[in-house]
Amino acid sequence: MDVLCVENLHAGYGPIEVLKGISLVVRQGEIVTIIGANGAGKTTTLMCISGIVRAREGSIVFQGRQIENLPAHQVVRLGICQSPEGRKIFPRLTVQENLEMGGYAVASPAAVKSGIERAFELFPILKDRRNQAGGTLSGGEQQMLAVARAMMGQPKLLLLDEPSLGLAPLIVVKIFEAIRKLNAEGIAVLLVEQNARMALKLAHRGYVMETGSIVMSDKAEVLLNDQRVKDAYLGK
Ligand SMILES: Nc1ncnc2c1ncn2[C@@H]1O[C@H](COP(=O)(O)OP(=O)(O)OP(=O)(O)O)[C@@H](O)[C@H]1O
Ligand SMILES: [Mg+2]
Incomplete structure (x- = not known):
């Protein structure tokens, strides 16, 4: 079952359109990662799901319920x-x-x-x-x-925005281990990361976001071995 289903989501700030119709799903039991360059719209995506940034078009469905028009304080009570x-x-x-x-x-x-x-x-x-x-x-x-x-909010879906940012490798390993443990307890995770290699090693599936659009999506191991992903996001 899909925990989260985002379809054709558009969002932006003032005259600027940042998300240009993205679609993604997180299924029960999954860790899903969104990777992408600075400014691609990853944080904006999470902010829309949380109800902090408003969707201009498209839908966000959480456990079968339409949430794109709910305020953030109600979204958190549903378990995001x-x-x-x-x-x-x-x-x-x-x-x-x-x-x-x-x-x-x-x-x-x-x-x-x-x-x-x-x-x-x-x-x-x-x-x-x-x-x-x-x-x-x-x-x-x-x-x-x-x-x-x-x-502490007893989430059914945990949204993590750049948990490895600026941290020493050993600490990143600890935090990723904790994410794996939480997921093993049944919490679905949507993880946004600059550290694409680690994120794809942890996740079941991944999405690649470029300037407000999803340009690739696949099983994480497939993305890890994809030459375009390697060249653009995995370095040497
Ligand atoms: N509050 C805001 N007001 C105006 N523009 C914003 C605002 N927040 C983000 N933006 C713009 O939206 C675009 C996407 O930003 P966003 O933070 O979603 O990207 P990101 O993929 O999370 O980037 P990073 O990897 O650097 O965190 C950027 O061009 C940014 O300047
Ligand atoms: Mg960001």
């Missing part, structure tokens, strides 16, 4: 949670408080508490840092917190 590009954690709140904020739409205090425990299992360093202000964490710790905060 985003870890945004640049992490955007609350710098003055502690790690614990950042996690609590991630659970603001979750009604049960017991569920928030168990969510925090789960976050600490996934990223033990966050437990050690639980009373430290978010803004004083290292970049890697902040990224872990951003993913954990998104998980």
